[in-house]
Amino acid sequence: MRQPHIRDRGGRWARALVCWVLFAATVVGAWGMLGRPAGARQEAGTSARAGEFLWQRDCASCHGVAGQGTRWAPDLTGQGAAGVSLAITSGRMPLPADAVGRDDPPARERQVPRGPVVYTPEEVDALVAHAGRILSGPEVPHVDLSTADRSAGASLFQLNCAACHTWSGRGGALTSGQVAVSLVDATPVEVVEAMRTGPGTMPVFDEATLDERQATDVTAYVEYLDRPRTPLGHPLWFIGPVAEGMVAWVVGLVALLLLVRWIGARTPAPGSGSEDHRG
Amino acid sequence: MVVTAVIARLASWLDQRLGAARAAEAGAGKVFPEHWSFLLGEIAFYAFVVLVASGTFLAMFFDSSLVPITYEGSYAPLHGAEVTPAFASVLDISFDVPAGLLVRQVHHWAALVFVAAIVVHLLRIFFTGAFRRPREVNWLVGVTLLGLAILEGFAGYSLPDDLLSGTGLRVGYSITQSVPVVGDHLAFLVWGGEYPGTEIASRLFIGHVWILPAVMGALIAGHLLLVVRQKHTQFPGPRRTEDNVVGERLWPTYLAKSVGLLFLVTGVMVLLGTLFQVNPVWLYGPYDPAAVTTGAQPDWYMGWLEGALRLTPSVAFRGFGVEVPNVFLPGVLLPGLTFAGLYAYPFVEQWWTGAADREHHLLQRPRDHPHRTAFGVAVVTFYVSLFVGGSNDVLVAQTGWDIAVVINVMRAMVVVLPLVAWWVTRRLCRQLQADDVHAGQVERIRERVPDA
Numbered sequence: 001m002r003q004p005h006i007r008d009r010g011g012r013w014a015r016a017l018v019c020w021v022l023f024a025a026t027v028v029g030a031w032g033m034l035g036r037p038a039g040a041r042q043e044a045g046t047s048a049r050a051g052e053f054l055w056q057r058d059c060a061s062c063h064g065v066a067g068q069g070t071r072w073a074p075d076l077t078g079q080g081a082a083g084v085s086l087a088i089t090s091g092r093m094p095l096p097a098d099a100v101g102r103d104d105p106p107a108r109e110r111q112v113p114r115g116p117v118v119y120t121p122e123e124v125d126a127l128v129a130h131a132g133r134i135l136s137g138p139e140v141p142h143v144d145l146s147t148a149d150r151s152a153g154a155s156l157f158q159l160n161c162a163a164c165h166t167w168s169g170r171g172g173a174l175t176s177g178q179v180a181v182s183l184v185d186a187t188p189v190e191v192v193e194a195m196r197t198g199p200g201t202m203p204v205f206d207e208a209t210l211d212e213r214q215a216t217d218v219t220a221y222v223e224y225l226d227r228p229r230t231p232l233g234h235p236l237w238f239i240g241p242v243a244e245g246m247v248a249w250v251v252g253l254v255a256l257l258l259l260v261r262w263i264g265a266r267t268p269a270p271g272s273g274s275e276d277h278r279g
Numbered sequence: 280m281v282v283t284a285v286i287a288r289l290a291s292w293l294d295q296r297l298g299a300a301r302a303a304e305a306g307a308g309k310v311f312p313e314h315w316s317f318l319l320g321e322i323a324f325y326a327f328v329v330l331v332a333s334g335t336f337l338a339m340f341f342d343s344s345l346v347p348i349t350y351e352g353s354y355a356p357l358h359g360a361e362v363t364p365a366f367a368s369v370l371d372i373s374f375d376v377p378a379g380l381l382v383r384q385v386h387h388w389a390a391l392v393f394v395a396a397i398v399v400h401l402l403r404i405f406f407t408g409a410f411r412r413p414r415e416v417n418w419l420v421g422v423t424l425l426g427l428a429i430l431e432g433f434a435g436y437s438l439p440d441d442l443l444s445g446t447g448l449r450v451g452y453s454i455t456q457s458v459p460v461v462g463d464h465l466a467f468l469v470w471g472g473e474y475p476g477t478e479i480a481s482r483l484f485i486g487h488v489w490i491l492p493a494v495m496g497a498l499i500a501g502h503l504l505l506v507v508r509q510k511h512t513q514f515p516g517p518r519r520t521e522d523n524v525v526g527e528r529l530w531p532t533y534l535a536k537s538v539g540l541l542f543l544v545t546g547v548m549v550l551l552g553t554l555f556q557v558n559p560v561w562l563y564g565p566y567d568p569a570a571v572t573t574g575a576q577p578d579w580y581m582g583w584l585e586g587a588l589r590l591t592p593s594v595a596f597r598g599f600g601v602e603v604p605n606v607f608l609p610g611v612l613l614p615g616l617t618f619a620g621l622y623a624y625p626f627v628e629q630w631w632t633g634a635a636d637r638e639h640h641l642l643q644r645p646r647d648h649p650h651r652t653a654f655g656v657a658v659v660t661f662y663v664s665l666f667v668g669g670s671n672d673v674l675v676a677q678t679g680w681d682i683a684v685v686i687n688v689m690r691a692m693v694v695v696l697p698l699v700a701w702w703v704t705r706r707l708c709r710q711l712q713a714d715d716v717h718a719g720q721v722e723r724i725r726e727r728v729p730d731a
Contacts, residue, residue: 151360158564162572167563172573173675232380233556242670244557245579248391256322259543264315276310276524
């Protein structure tokens with residue numbers, strides 16, 4: 001209705017509209033550039049300087065130049081290269097700019113979900129190498145699943161992991177609104193990094209608890225759980241008896257109720273039917 | 280012609296020896312009132328038939344021993360793991376026995392639907408007043424069947440010796456121990472010693488495949504015989520009085536329908552077993568007393584007990600030198616009171632309303648008994664609230680809410696929602712009754728003034 005009217009008025013409204021659209025695009029664009037780390041746009045190389053540059057630009061403002069932690073973000077001492085590698089290859093870090101410094105709940109206590117990875121592989125290497133130089137803690141593990149013992153891993157998973165991540169590795173509830181994350185998207189290296197560094201509320205499983213071989217076995221089983229065998233029927237999202245009970249009622253019993261309503265009478269038909277007397 | 284003659288000779292041979300003709304004649308002519316809600320108990324009955332048939336197949340391959348062995352079946356991820364023959368044989372049924380997994384899944388779905396059908400059947404009996412004199416005895420039989428069905432289900436859930444069944448048994452052991460004075464002795468008696476021992480699976484197996492099904496079969500037969508003897512109740516309607524039964528004769532109409540329902544129930548169970556995975560024990564893994572998993576729930580019919588255990592504040596007390604642990608209230612007292620209440624209800628209502636004097640064969644509509652209906656809805660709401668509490672960790676994992684808040688909200692729901700449900704239901708019943716009166720007046724005016 002308004003379109004012809006604008007054209008009729010010699011384009012004055014149209015020009016104003018174009019100006020507003022351009023202005024809005026500028027604002028949104030600027031917001032977007034500020035909102036995400038500039039890593040992807042910079043040519044950083046693989047040198048130590050590049051790693052230090054990325055650390056100063058994307059990490060130091062919250063975690064400190066030496067990773068010592070600040071009011072907004074936790075101390076990374078002891079996390080080592082493995083901890084930083086886990087955080088950035090799973091896309092949890094760096095946080096979007098608008099999420100930093102929001103104090104409710106304080107950023108350092110918030111659980112950050114997986115996100116898109118913002119760095120190129122070279123930048124990841126540079127940043128992780130820099131983290132290894134400034135932080136004490138485990139190295140990025142080398143994980144080779146080709147010789148892993150999956151059934152030994154299954155039993156270790158049951159003992160050490162299922163209590164929080166559930167039997168299916170799909171994640172489970174913790175206290176205070178936190179969750180033990182789903183392991184489906186975690187790569188083998190991330191799984192071992194998580195064991196060695198204990199991110200968030202997760203305990204550290206160091207070499208004394210699970211040696212390298214055992215850690216590899218567990219990881220092989222975790223990888224298997226990404227697509228476990230489901231020989232017959234829909235797996236019901238690996239939720240277990242709660243989902244099964246729902247299906248029994250909502251699918252099974254409701255189907256049967258509809259069927260008996262179909263074969264059974266709904267209202268007494270007047271005058272029809274045989275009659276018996278009660279003895 | 281030849282076939283007819285053979286059947287006739289066979290029939291007369293039987294008749295001469297058993298007097299079968301008179302019984303068959305009386306049985307075949309029996310009138311059953313028609314209403315879809317009278318088929319709910321039949322759904323449960325046919326689910327029981329499916330359970331016996333599929334269970335017989337499974338029992339041929341199950342091994343109830345708990346002495347550890349090395350798994351060497353065809354499920355590769357557990358190859359070489361130390362498991363019990365109980366667990367290994369369930370894996371064999373699932374991966375190596377032809378059609379084994381299908382039968383296992385059909386059996387498990389049938390069990391879930393069996394108890395669900397019993398509950399819905401019980402609600403129909405309750406809300407239509409079908410338990411009133413002279414049917415109190417059959418109510419008692421039915422409530423016993425519900426209790427046995429839950430026990431039977433729990434025994435079956437506990438057999439495969441996977442992580443969930445072991446966890447369930449561990450809870451059961453603690454609940455047994457919580458009985459004052461005799462708890463420990465009772466637990467030792469049932470388990471044959473300290474938990475977990477090596478006895479419990481074979482004891483549960485005997486109970487699950489022989490004792491409980493035999494007792495249930497006998498009770499179901501008694502349940503049905505009482506219906507035949509006392510004749511089925513019917514809804515009020517044209518020609519229907521307290522002194523007659525109006526409906527279809529057993530032969531041929533009712534029998535045809537009933538056999539049809541057997542096929543429908545079987546078909547739905549096989550479809551469920553084909554379309555939906557149930558109880559994937561190979562993923563839960565073999566039971567290890569040191570291990571536990573989140574998302575460990577019992578099957579739905581134990582959900583109200585699970586919820587009670589999760590929601591009841593930790594209250595333990597001492598008296599007369601006896602320690603009453605905190606699981607006693609939700610684990611022993613609640614189910615005890617639940618079944619005591621179910622058993623007592625018909626008699627309490629008779630005493631309360633003073634209506635024990637005569638027999639009732641015509642059913643009541645829920646709205647015509649606002650007090651009973653409101654009470655029933657309140658009780659159902661209470662158990663549904665507990666039931667929801669039993670899956671609080673799954674709810675929290677799916678929504679990201681704070682579990683402490685969720686638990687406290689659910690505790691409040693268990694107390695408040697039944698009261699709200701009671702009040703709302705009573706108002707609704709009264710409103711529906713008023714609508715009926717109004718509709719009746721309009722009807723009468725129409726009769727008097729045909730052109731209105």
